[in-house]
Amino acid sequence: MTDLAAATTVSAPSASPRHTTRAGRGAARAVVHLAVRQTWRGALVVVLLAGAMTAVVATGYRATVGDDLDAQALAALAGSPAIRTLFGEPVALDSAGGFTVWRTGTALAVVLAAWSFLGVVSVTRGEEDAGRWDLLLAGRVSLPAIVSRHLAVFVAADVLAGAAAAGALVAAGTAATGAVLHGLGLALVGAVFAGTGAVTAQLLSSRGAAAGASAAVLGLALLARVVGDGVEALAWARWATPFGLVALTRPYSEDDPLPLVVLGVLAVVPIGLAPVLAARRDVRGAWFSTPTHRRPRRWLLGSLWTFALRRATRPFLGWATGIAAWFLLIGLLAASMPAFLRDNPRFAALADAAGFGGLVRVEGYVASLFALLAIPLGAFVAVRMAALAHDEVAGRLWLLLTGPVRRLTLLFAEVVATLLGAVGLAVTAATASTLGAAIVGAPLTWPAALSGTLNVLPVAVLCLGAAVAALGWVPRAVAALGALPAVGGFLLHVTAESSGAPAWVATISPFAHLAAVPDQPPDRAGVAILTCIGVILGLAGLVGYTRRDLC
């Protein structure tokens, strides 16, 4: 074999093999360029976010909590199961680095994870389903190579984001070891979920299903961390989830690199698996394929209004399942948390500084967690409107718009179905948390819980308004702009609260205008303002939507 190859080379020194290799490398590079072109904007946002949020919290540390801490409070805080459950195990809060990691680590890790799997699924399964990979695959690059090159671009972006966070920590004057471990942890969490997205994209034949499956993995990974942190007997669960492993590293105190090794293995497995799975399936096919024949299901096909509900049903059930699991857990913890905080007033102060005031009462505790419901609700609303934009780009809307219906009706139907979904999710969260509280005997009534979860709906309305505005004027950015008020607002809220930024900065965030219902009465002015802005944005979007060309 070797001899033959050598002979070929000798007999034909200028022959094609070398040329082919060079061209093949060029083709592979072209795929990387394609992936970069589709990714760099999102990558830039997450990298800047990781750097900026870390820098702001780390440099603002002294101004907020640093001086208030005493060692005794810290020790008790670290021992509290409830605190550990919700915010992760607090370590080294007496240092700027430790505090920053505790305060921003989980949020940044979740943002990176979600961006990674959503992005990977959309640039791999999404592009493939749209038929754009058929052309690509007619070239000389194989399907596994295309999948792994796209994946590599996302992993590189995750590494940059981790590096930005580490760089910010070093620049703020914290210890380099902790900074590097934290940055590496963030990057690896992103890589794990980029790999997860790539694997689900090989297994499932639709973009929505693949994204949903990856989101389920994310939800379970977070739950496993929460359970491992909160339940002594299940502490080992932290070794099985990326979020637990980054916490176990304990940057700025133990600086243990071993969990990151495990995390590295967790990342390598899906990243290595995805191309293997890709090699063993058809292009536009998947491991789990859908049946080729089935009886028609004619429900909810009668009008635009019912059809909007029909399309929202399956995504709604997915979101509702995740939210129910989370809020059941929050209900289950409702008894231990306030009791702990009542016995340790120092932590109540600390929790206050971290933006979770009033935690000493059950109502205060659930209220501060209900506020977080605004994030999944905002994301749900943004994703649903992005689905409409996607249906338009995919050329499916002719099915609806050839009939005697105005496009405004189509948009209204979609908005109403989405709002109903958001209300349904709020009711689900209230019900699940009441159920959890009832199991542990905590005093939380369903109406009180419902008033708390419905209280965050104005943020969902704001997100919906932003999404509709995007649909009318910049349809490519519906998901990003729609999620911005909730996700960006939350990150801003956290950053401003923990960095001593000027007061007006915090008020930009919608979270500054949510009262802690049911602990306090709703902030009627806040609700009205958020809703009004949402409606105005929605109307602006509506004008754009009726005027522009639909593709």
Added chain:
Amino acid sequence: MSGPALRTVDLSKRYGRITALDRLDLEVAVGEVLGLLGPNGAGKSTTVRLLLGLARPTSGRAWIFDRAAGDVEAAHRLLAYVPADVALWPGMTGAECLELLARIGPGTDRAYRDELVARFELDVDRPARTYSTGNRQKVALVAAFATRAPLLLLDEPTSGLDPLMEQVFRAVVREARENGQSVLLSSHQLNEVEALCDRVAVLRSGRLVEVARMANLRRLHRSEVEASFAGVVPALEAVPGVDGLEALGEGRVRFLLSGPPGAAMAALAATDVTTLRITEPSLEDVFLTYYGTGGS
């Protein structure tokens, strides 16, 4: 419903610097099948999308049976549409798509729909994800014809159909015309246009360059004449309608003839013609003169 099935006045569409459609004036009479022809990017799909209100005209207006095309609630009660690229929700079966279109659309003759499903040999119990291009097109065709709408806007409806299904399509269009329905048929298949259309409109770079009855179209174009003579070859240069005269030697000539042939015939009759061959231009040739750069 008075007036033409479809009328546009000065209809224009610009995308930035591209003029996709330039002051189009077009009419489709009730019961007429109008073929819309033109090279890629000529503006055929743009025309149809403007008529549907999916795209907004930069200027000009359009009416569907005297209702403004932008008033979709009124106009879309009278039309059905088959897009050039038929995209469906991948998880929905053909039957579900047809049901959706029937319930949202202007009304459907369900018995006729079932008949069409059988004639187009469409398996409606398969999810759209598993459909081929032609199958997806069949879903749209069945749905459109089953509405029995007075106006059918068909944008390259047969680009994915096999020859057998093409025959079914032609039969269905003829039935529609017999029922008094009007059809705007954008197509690249010239024999389909020839077989089905009463008139054709030719677009090029957004401009309407020709509208003619199918039967007149060939007449507008030059025939090729080849003749040989026993004696002297007559002088034909000055004869009206004769162009591109070529001497082929041995008493043979070839020339192009346009317009009324009387003068040329008279000139030929005065001599001793041994053979005469007149070649009608093929439809292909006719259209290619419009498509190519020399057509306008």
